[in-house]
Amino acid sequence: MAQPANLEVIGDVLQFIGVFVSFSIAYVAYRGVRQTQSSSLTRLATAFVFLGLGFAVEGVVGLGQVIPSLTFSTMVVVAGLLLETMGYFFLAFSHAIDVMISKKMGVALLMFPVISLTGAQLVDVLSILSFYFVLYGVVETVYSYVRTRKPDTLLIALGLAMIGIGTFIQWLSLLYLNVDVLSLLQIITKEIGLLILFTPVLRFTVGGAKLDGIV
Amino acid sequence: MASYRTQVRIIADVLSTARDMNIEGNGVGVTMLLRKGNMSYSRMSKLLSELVGSGLILELSGDKISKYMISDKGIQFLEAYYQFEDFAQSFGLRL
Numbered sequence: 001m002a003q004p005a006n007l008e009v010i011g012d013v014l015q016f017i018g019v020f021v022s023f024s025i026a027y028v029a030y031r032g033v034r035q036t037q038s039s040s041l042t043r044l045a046t047a048f049v050f051l052g053l054g055f056a057v058e059g060v061v062g063l064g065q066v067i068p069s070l071t072f073s074t075m076v077v078v079a080g081l082l083l084e085t086m087g088y089f090f091l092a093f094s095h096a097i098d099v100m101i102s103k104k105m106g107v108a109l110l111m112f113p114v115i116s117l118t119g120a121q122l123v124d125v126l127s128i129l130s131f132y133f134v135l136y137g138v139v140e141t142v143y144s145y146v147r148t149r150k151p152d153t154l155l156i157a158l159g160l161a162m163i164g165i166g167t168f169i170q171w172l173s174l175l176y177l178n179v180d181v182l183s184l185l186q187i188i189t190k191e192i193g194l195l196i197l198f199t200p201v202l203r204f205t206v207g208g209a210k211l212d213g214i215v
Numbered sequence: 216m217a218s219y220r221t222q223v224r225i226i227a228d229v230l231s232t233a234r235d236m237n238i239e240g241n242g243v244g245v246t247m248l249l250r251k252g253n254m255s256y257s258r259m260s261k262l263l264s265e266l267v268g269s270g271l272i273l274e275l276s277g278d279k280i281s282k283y284m285i286s287d288k289g290i291q292f293l294e295a296y297y298q299f300e301d302f303a304q305s306f307g308l309r310l
Contacts, residue, residue, distance in 0.1 A: 032299035032310075035292075036223045040308040041299065094308055137307075144307030152305040200305040204298065 008065045008180075011187045015059035018187075021194045022052030022087075028201050040094055047090035054084030081126040088133035088167070091160075095140035127171040134164035152200055159196030166190030223310060226271070227296045228252055229262060233272055233285040234293065242275040242282025 026048035032041040057080030064070040141157040144150075166189035173182035220228070232251040236243045249259050263283060266272040271289035275282045285293075300310045 028302060032302060035295045036299050036310060038221070038223055038299065038303065038310045040303050040310060044303070044306060044308065094306075141307035144304070148304055150304055152301075153307050156305050156307065197306075200302050204302055 008062060011184050012059055012062040012066060014187045014191045015055050015062055018055040018191055018194050019052050019059060021191075021198050022048045022055060024201050025197060026052060028204050043090050043094040047087050047094065049087075050083050050090060051087030054080050054082075054087055056080075057083060078122055078126070081123060081130075085126045085130045085133070088130045088137070088163075092133040092136040092140075095137055124171065124174060127167060127174060131164060131167040131171060134160055134167055138164055155196060155199055159193045159199075162193030162196060163190050164193075166193060221310065223296065225252065225254070225262070226266065227293060227300075229259075229266065230271060230285055230289050230293050233283050234290065237284055242273075242284040244280060244282055248283065 026045045029041045029045035029048065032038060033045055057076065061072050061077055061080055064072050138157055138160045141153060141160055145153040145157060166186045169182055169186035169189060173186055176182060229248055229252050232248055233243050236247050236251070245256070245259065245263070248263070249256060252259060254262075263272065263274075266289075267274045267283075270286055271292055273284045273286050275284055296310070303310045
């Protein structure tokens with residue numbers, strides 16, 4: 001059985017893998033923005049920049065638990081979670097805008113958590129919001145799959161669902177503070193989800209498009 | 216359900232028409248672009264002058280009417296567009 005300190009190290013390494021994956025997806029999306037000036041890709045790039053920054057802050061905070069001389073205030077933890085939640089918000093927001101363009105009703109659903117979750121603790125609220133945003137992203141991605149029947153879209157929905165489960169376990173780990181395994185489990189689940197999201201990026205890199213500066 | 220086309224999608228549609236309909240190699244007329252592009256003449260004229268200006272499409276001036284042909288830069292743009300469209304669709308988004 002792994003000791004809690006080892007779990008922290010494993011969790012921290014996974015956080016930094018998450019940083020790499022997030023920034024890789026953001027980079028490809030940003031290249032797409034430069035090539036096509038697409039607002040959908042702008043929102044996608046923004047989402048993954050926020051997620052990458054959030055994971056980076058959480059990873060650095062995690063280092064503080066491995067290296068005792070490093071100490072961080074609670075506000076840094078909150079800042080990390082806030083960045084991550086912003087990332088999930090932009091992921092959901094991308095879909096909401098897409099839904100609006102398609103003349104469907106989706107924004108009302110997006111506004112719901114702001115009304116219903118006031119009064120809870122900030123960290124709890126951020127975790128619940130993250131879960132909600134990811135869940136919304138999963139639903140919209142599944143709708144897109146139904147429309148396009150593209151296997152990659154279903155894979156991304158699966159990845160987002162894994163991240164959603166991760167954010168839910170993250171919330172549980174906040175409720176049950178003494179269970180270290182929950183904290184690691186939420187990171188592992190999120191990382192599996194992120195690695196699934198990485199699949200289109202891998203294919204893109206293999207395709208080797210060097211197309212900067214056309215538009 | 217009908218859905219709005221983004222500006223970049225409209226550009227890609229015009230470029231792909233200019234590429235696919237140029238069977239004889241002497242360009243595609245505005246009528247064909249209008250039919251496939253599904254937009255008004257004034258809007259198409261404005262778009263074509265922009266595409267010619269940016270080098271994505273070539274204007275072949277004839278005696279009476281101009282014809283249009285996709286340029287190498289336009290083909291590169293289309294390839295990039297389809298790749299990024301595929302990427303965006305993977306995330307359930309439209310380009």
